[in-house]
Amino acid sequence: MDAASNAFRDSLLAGQSAVAAGRQAWVNRLRAEALERANALAVPTVRDEDWRFTDLSPLYRVAFRAADTYVPQAAQLAPWIVPEAGARLVFVDGRFAPSLSALPTADTPLFAAPLATGIERHGPVVEARLGQIAGFQQDLFVALNTAYLQDGAMLVAAAHQKVAEPVHVLFVSTQKDVAVHPRVLVIAESGAELTLVEDYVTLHDGAYCVNAVTEITVAPNALVHHVKLQRDSKAAYHVATGTVRLERDGRYRSNSIALGARISRQNLNVVQAGPNTECHLDGLALIAGRQLADTHSFIDHALPHGTSRQLHKCVAGGGAHAVFNGRVLVRPDAQQTDSAQQNRNLLLSDKAHVDTKPQLEIFADDVKCAHGATVGQLEAEEVFYLRSRGLDDTAARNLLTYAFAADIVNRIPLPSLAAQLRATVLEQTGAKELA
């Protein structure tokens, strides 16, 4: 490790307000272990295969400081409120803001609360999962997050209960040069159903760092629907790891939309730890200017009869850089696995570029696995068709770009959110005047 990257880690560490020791010894132990790992792990550079295309060095130059206490007005959050949501947890610069949140009442089958409350109420359940699903042994960012584990959201859907209304977990950034480490823990008990909207927004345009970790456990026959929206400022750094553990017949659906951040990195790991599990991962990165959006997904088919479907799209305009690495592993026991992965990349300008690596590793013979990747610009024939219908060149291109991106947005099961995002996509793709 060179001196510069050491400095980065020290700056991140220095920028943290001290985390008081908790009441639970195991939490303190977990943090201490993670801190020890964070100190031992090297800061990733482009020489690491996993970070080959994503140069984090601009992040290493930010001097972080501890966040001031500030609570925005409820009106300031209005643009992001999801009306369908049954519960809302708002975190301002990493801290839970009870005045802006709306927690479910005690009699509902849903438990949604700050992590601290969750640890008190569901101690053993949390202990068995927190820090166990997303391992921090090999990942500096997960280790840092675990070491500074303070506030976070915890959701539990009780066994055999379908929680119809989604839970909105909103992380708001209000000040620059602050590093936050949000944490989300989702527990879907057997046969339960739950929808989580994990949302990152900002009230300013400055640089800050989000280092999020989301752990999701899906018990037998449960279903978790996970919508992740990354709408950070265009100067921000967003590193997020989502790890999902599926037990027998468990299902997981994810819609992950990345619009913001100067540099964003999303790790999404799904472990199919039981037979006959299913996951659908849809992703969209819509970036321009000097943005970089990196998505690394890993689907681990460990047991038989697993299904996975993945569609990841990137639209890169300006001098943007999209990265996709989709790893699918089929272990020797995972017979009858059915996996399909698609990565589609659209380059809108001559300065934009994309690096993609779909990766299949198969150790079982009775499987059906396919992946595909394409990189290109809009089809000349399609543009021509729209022009023949009277649209000018720009309008035709914008419309096609919008359609390309909206395909993913339309898969979000919340109508208001999908509409809101369609509007954003319209604006970003310049297709607005057509709407």
Next chain:
Amino acid sequence: MSAVLQNLIDQPYKHGFVTDIESDTVARGLNEDVIRLISHKKNEPDWLLDFRLQAYRHWLTMSEPAWPNVHYPKIDFQAISYYSAPKPKKKLASMDEVDPELLRTFEKLGVPMHEQAALAGVAVDVIFDSVSVTTTYKKKLADVGVIFCSFSEAVQEHPELVRKYLGSVVPPADNFYAALNSAVFTDGSFCFIPKGVKCPMELSTYFRINTQESGQFERTLIVAEEGASVSYLEGCTAPQFDTNQLHAAVVELVALDRADIKYSTVQNWYAGDANGVGGIYNFVTKRGLCKGESSRISWTQVETGSAITWKYPSCVLLGDNSVGEFYSVALTNHKQQADTGTKMVHVGKNTRSTIISKGISAGESNNSYRGLVKIGPKAEGARNFSQCDSMLIGDRCGANTFPYIEVKNNTAKVEHEATTSKIGEDQLFYFASRGIGNEEAVSMIINGFVKDVFTQLPMEFAVEAGRLLGLKLEGSVG
């Protein structure tokens, strides 16, 4: 897995015999003196010795790459003998004076060393351990201006050509094994097709490793001038030893304006026994440079041998409108490991590349496709299509795909597809319902699977490759 399939894969290696011939082998170990000795034995000019020494000095600063998906014990580079040659009786005047023991060896391997006995229209350069033994049809080729000879001969007779192109595609410091090869390479083939000449026959080099503790480090250089075209074949075998031998070759192709080079390999080095003991480590750097506009380089490979195959025949598409192609069948069985694929680097405008890779894994083997398609910022209108299919035979083998796609130009179009499958019960049942037995059905399915690649091979090779595949897989399905 049925008994039929099991038999199919368990064919013994037919080329595993050792020729008892007196060799001139340099003591094991590597240092500057050994390099000087090799250079001296080959009576090389000073610039070539400098080339070697510089490569060696650079090699010392490099570390062995650890990224490939293959596993092997650390190679002791001091335990290898870097030069081994059959002892020359005297300077050979004609084929009749070749050591009869050698002749018998190649007869056994089915490689024609006598022109009259040769396959019609194939010129052969035969390389035994470190040196070239003979080259056939030299005169006929010289009549049209084609130079086809061993590398050492080219160094003596055409030093200006060798000096101009050696290391121009694979620089000595390119990678660990290329640097090692540049320091110690002993022989290889050199081929030069002058402007406008279509080479009248297929050119071919046959490689044979015979000595147990020697490594083989050969170097092939093919240059096709403006408008020239050539088809080149390469075949390899080695005797059966229970130790591993290192084969680290470098192949460089240069295609100038409108030139066309087709390079085909049927690789059948000894793969080790069923328990993975012995076999060749095949760590090869192959790269073609489409230097001129509208040039074309096509790689076709059938990889069936070697304990470990680790190579990426690549094309650098520098000239506008140049074309790169890669067709590959990689078959692994028992404990073989393969990490192979290609790199297509698009630099010029309207460059096109096609990648068709078929991997078949059986037994406990591990077969990886690793490829890079890189579109540079100036490669307007570049186009790539890649297809990588894997077939798994048995439940203890692995098939992996690691395609890297890096696009820096928005007018480029890149497509990549990969699938993995096995020979389905339903397919076998369908054949059975038509009265075709399991073994034949499997062979037909596999033939269909690899057809896209085999059609690219020159006729004689296609027949040989088909037979080889059948032999290797005999008994592995069912």
